[in-house]
Amino acid sequence: MKLTEHRMASISLEENLQYFTETFDGSADLVIRRLKVCGFEGALITLEGLIDKLTIAQSILNPILAFHTEETDPVKVFSLLQSEALSISDYKVVTEYTVAMNLLFNGFSLLLLDGCIQILAAGVQGFQFRSINEPQNETTQSGSRESFVEPYLINMSMIRRRIRDPRLKFERLTLGKRSNTNILLCYLRDVASEELVSSIRNKIKSINMDTILASGYIAPFLQKSGGFFFRSASRCERPDTVCGKIGEGRIAVIIDGTPNVLIVPHLFVENFQSFDDYNNRPFFAFFIRILKYFAFFIALFLPGFYVAATAYHPELLPQPLLLKIAQSEATTPFPAMLEVLLIHIIYEIMREAGLRVPRPLAQAVSIVSALVIGDTAVSSGLIGAPTLMVVAITATASYVAPNLYEPVAVIRLVMIFIGGWMGFWGLMLGVFIVLVNICSETSYGIPFSAPISPYNKRSMRDVFRRATWKKLGKENMKVQDMPGSKLNHLSGGKK
Amino acid sequence: MKQWDNTEKKAAPPILYSSQVYITMFVSQSLLLLTMNTVYGGGARMQDFIISVGIVFLLNLVSVIPSAILMKLYPGKSILEIAKTRMGRFAVIINGFYLFYFIIMASYYLSFFELFLSNVLDPKVSLILVSISVIGVSAYAAWQGIEAVVRVAELIACILVFGFVFLLLALLPKVESIEFLPFFENNFSSYMTGALLLFSRSDALSMFGILIPHTKGKKTTGFLVWNLAFYVLFTLVLIACVGTMGGYLDHWLFPVYSASAFAQTGLLQSMDALFVAMWICGLLIKLSMDLSFGSLCCRHISHRVKKWPIFPMAGIIGFLSLLICYFQNMQSIFFSLQLLFPVLLLGWIFIPVLLLILHFLVKNKAGKGEKPHEGTETSAKTTG
Numbered sequence: 053m054k055l056t057e058h059r060m061a062s063i064s065l066e067e068n069l070q071y072f073t074e075t076f077d078g079s080a081d082l083v084i085r086r087l088k089v090c091g092f093e094g095a096l097i098t099l100e101g102l103i104d105k106l107t108i109a110q111s112i113l114n115p116i117l118a119f120h121t122e123e124t125d126p127v128k129v130f131s132l133l134q135s136e137a138l139s140i141s142d143y144k145v146v147t148e149y150t151v152a153m154n155l156l157f158n159g160f161s162l163l164l165l166d167g168c169i170q171i172l173a174a175g176v177q178g179f180q181f182r183s184i185n186e187p188q189n190e191t192t193q194s195g196s197r198e199s200f201v202e203p204y205l206i207n208m209s210m211i212r213r214r215i216r217d218p219r220l221k222f223e224r225l226t227l228g229k230r231s232n233t234n235i236l237l238c239y240l241r242d243v244a245s246e247e248l249v250s251s252i253r254n255k256i257k258s259i260n261m262d263t264i265l266a267s268g269y270i271a272p273f274l275q276k277s278g279g280f281f282f283r284s285a286s287r288c289e290r291p292d293t294v295c296g297k298i299g300e301g302r303i304a305v306i307i308d309g310t311p312n313v314l315i316v317p318h319l320f321v322e323n324f325q326s327f328d329d330y331n332n333r334p335f336f337a338f339f340i341r342i343l344k345y346f347a348f349f350i351a352l353f354l355p356g357f358y359v360a361a362t363a364y365h366p367e368l369l370p371q372p373l374l375l376k377i378a379q380s381e382a383t384t385p386f387p388a389m390l391e392v393l394l395i396h397i398i399y400e401i402m403r404e405a406g407l408r409v410p411r412p413l414a415q416a417v418s419i420v421s422a423l424v425i426g427d428t429a430v431s432s433g434l435i436g437a438p439t440l441m442v443v444a445i446t447a448t449a450s451y452v453a454p455n456l457y458e459p460v461a462v463i464r465l466v467m468i469f470i471g472g473w474m475g476f477w478g479l480m481l482g483v484f485i486v487l488v489n490i491c492s493e494t495s496y497g498i499p500f501s502a503p504i505s506p507y508n509k510r511s512m513r514d515v516f517r518r519a520t521w522k523k524l525g526k527e528n529m530k531v532q533d534m535p536g537s538k539l540n541h542l543s544g545g546k547k
Numbered sequence: 548m549k550q551w552d553n554t555e556k557k558a559a560p561p562i563l564y565s566s567q568v569y570i571t572m573f574v575s576q577s578l579l580l581l582t583m584n585t586v587y588g589g590g591a592r593m594q595d596f597i598i599s600v601g602i603v604f605l606l607n608l609v610s611v612i613p614s615a616i617l618m619k620l621y622p623g624k625s626i627l628e629i630a631k632t633r634m635g636r637f638a639v640i641i642n643g644f645y646l647f648y649f650i651i652m653a654s655y656y657l658s659f660f661e662l663f664l665s666n667v668l669d670p671k672v673s674l675i676l677v678s679i680s681v682i683g684v685s686a687y688a689a690w691q692g693i694e695a696v697v698r699v700a701e702l703i704a705c706i707l708v709f710g711f712v713f714l715l716l717a718l719l720p721k722v723e724s725i726e727f728l729p730f731f732e733n734n735f736s737s738y739m740t741g742a743l744l745l746f747s748r749s750d751a752l753s754m755f756g757i758l759i760p761h762t763k764g765k766k767t768t769g770f771l772v773w774n775l776a777f778y779v780l781f782t783l784v785l786i787a788c789v790g791t792m793g794g795y796l797d798h799w800l801f802p803v804y805s806a807s808a809f810a811q812t813g814l815l816q817s818m819d820a821l822f823v824a825m826w827i828c829g830l831l832i833k834l835s836m837d838l839s840f841g842s843l844c845c846r847h848i849s850h851r852v853k854k855w856p857i858f859p860m861a862g863i864i865g866f867l868s869l870l871i872c873y874f875q876n877m878q879s880i881f882f883s884l885q886l887l888f889p890v891l892l893l894g895w896i897f898i899p900v901l902l903l904i905l906h907f908l909v910k911n912k913a914g915k916g917e918k919p920h921e922g923t924e925t926s927a928k929t930t931g
Binding site for chain 2 (some may be wrong): 364365368475476477478480481484485488492499501505506507535536537538
């Protein structure tokens with residue numbers, strides 16, 4: 053039996069029940085409660101664990117069993133049940149098995165009545181889920197302490213509570229042939245570009261996968277893949293940040309079961325923005341952002357530069373510093389490039405282990421790592437102290453813009469290799485490739501490098517510096533107004 | 548509520564602004580400044596270039612006139628497309644010539660960089676490695692499209708401006724008036740030789756003829772501003788270099804490099820790394836643009852051709868650059884006025900003038916009522 057076929061429900065209760073029992077093949081979580089409603093045979097179908105039993109008892113079973121009518125037509129009885137008996141607000145009347153099945157998976161209970169082709173689906177969701185906690189990866193000093201959770205309906209409500217505007221639209225899609233995962237497209241109808249919404253909707257609909265279990269399953273379909281180092285779809289766990297992005301004409305994609313929301317389009321400069329920037333004074337936000345850009349460059353190029361400078365261009369460094377480095381390197385058995393590469397790889401192993409190791413063991417692992425790398429390797433003369441310092445600074449700087457960690461970790465290794473092999477000129481080739489990679493990408497017709505390149509003064513008010521709220525609030529800058537954008541709202545030319 | 552269209556639209560043509568292209572021209576032209584030398588300068592003194600730069604400024608203004616008139620007559624069409632409109636099948640010769648022009652220009656600049664690396668920075672460096680890696684990276688950038696290269700150039704322009712300002716700040720305190728010799732001591736021809744050398748190595752006209760017609764924004768005013776700004780900077784750097792090291796620079800193959808190495812700064816021992824960074828950035832932009840333009844020429848020669856000519860072109864450029872490095876005869880051809888100047892004259896002055904003449908001939912023949920050009924081609928085709 054194909055689950056995707058649009059088969060109408062039967063008038064016979066037995067046939068309907070047979071369909072469900074056969075489809076589930078005696079699955080343990082399918083609960084069928086037979087009952088008599090005003091003299092007619094009926095049944096209530098639910099899935100164990102997805103519903104709230106108390107709500108079912110109070111809002112469906114008790115009213116139905118207590119309901120009496122002289123009506124002899126089951127269709128009319130069914131209609132009376134809806135209007136007079138049930139004390140539940142969220143219900144739907146369906147006639148197709150696939151629709152009914154989908155609702156069943158979403159925590160609805162199905163009420164069937166013999167002699168009636170219609171099925172009443174009542175929303176009695178009541179599964180257990182993690183409570184709303186503080187964000188783990190996007191902590192702020194003064195912003196909201198709420199982060200998204202797994203159920204998409206809760207996430208939807210968190211956004212709705214912040215944007216009380218009927219023009220905020222949630223568009224539901226179902227994805228995954230087996231998982232039937234609920235996906236919500238969220239945008240402001242009067243702000244988001246129609247072309248953008250249409251394009252994202254089509255891309256999501258075209259995804260052909262069996263299961264969708266996380267945002268990472270969908271993200272590659274929404275962004276350019278293959279050869280592109282950076283993400284053009286961002287992940288966000290803060291509802292306030294998502295609301296801010298939606299206000300700029302971006303589209304949020306909420307995926308059921310994932311505590312992250314995808315936001316498209318995503319530009320390079322957004323990796324350096326955080327919610328605190330908008331709470332802090334503009335001068336401090338400017339300072340922090342400049343610091344982040346600087347940290348990004350350090351994280352990406354410092355080890356490569358260090359290797360190139362020590363191996364090929366010692367004249368670049370001040371003499372006292374050069375002497376210190378030479379003194380330290382004289383005692384180590386490896387050339388600078390190999391040394392830096394080794395420590396970086398060891399660091400990445402430790403990071404990965406720290407992320408996966410069971411919590412009780414985490415402390416032990418970190419102590420061993422710190423001892424081995426920080427102390428023993430240097431004192432035994434295997435690794436030079438300046439090299440270790442460079443790697444430590446680089447590793448710390450990598451986390452200043454956490455969204456960029458993935459590309460930074462890999463590109464850095466390549467830069468070390470190029471710096472050690474070709475020297476400074478090779479390093480510049482590497483820098484150029486990274487720049488080309490950033491500048492060649494467009495995210496839904498908007499250059500990934502905008503508004504720095506193509507440059508637009510008006511859009512630069514929230515890039516390096518954050519303009520005051522008086523200026524930001526005066527005119528809402530939409531993402532489709534970015535320079536070089538090819539989205540339909542663009543009026544053409546630089547503004 | 549309005550029903551939204553679910554159909555995917557075709558990719559829109561690239562959007563380029565004239566300011567972006569002028570910035571790219573600045574980046575590409577900065578190579579002129581960085582690679583300026585007197586050894587291949589026809590006997591001119593380094594100081595003489597200060598006068599030569601002024602002549603180049605005027606030459607640029609005059610020589611751009613035919614292309615500017617063509618741009619007015621054929622809005623939105625590059626010189627390649629105008630040639631096709633006016634000359635039909637024979638435009639293949641023009642496109643072939645431009646392809647040759649871009650190949651030799653790119654080879655010249657790449658070979659100069661290879662010479663610099665092997666002579667100054669790292670004598671042990673493998674020229675083949677340099678050639679392959681530099682042209683490979685440029686081909687990668689060209690493959691990503693002109694739009695991407697132009698955006699990168701915008702970012703690189705910041706590095707260059709920063710570099711030049713830093714260099715000026717480091718050198719200006721060391722400038723001494725005694726280092727300057729009286730002007731116009733030499734024959735005027737030495738100034739002219741210097742000017743023609745700079746002019747023939749410049750790619751302002753090619754960018755103006757090919758890219759500017761497809762941009763948005765102020766085109767001719769932009770050219771004036773760009774020309775003025777670039778040559779002011781050029782003069783300032785020259786004054787700083789000559790004022791610091793005087794006639795000593797005349798004997799160096801890479802005088803600006805020597806000056807930057809001489810510029811002692813507090814934090815960095817010398818600024819030669821900055822100089823190298825600036826040169827490579829400018830070179831990569833220049834090579835990427837030449838490869839992109841060359842691929843455009845191929846596309847105009849045959850419509851079936853897409854982007855792939857970038858790679859054989861890159862191979863030819865790499866090979867040619869190695870030949871230039873290895874053979875002195877080739878150096879004397881490429882580094883003097885013998886080859887580059889006639890080619891520039893033919894490509895960016897003679898051909899535009901020829902197209903103008905053809906335009907007016909056809910116009911006269913067709914009578915007053917008929918428009919001399921027919922059909923329009925999309926900017927996407929030209930800008931890739």
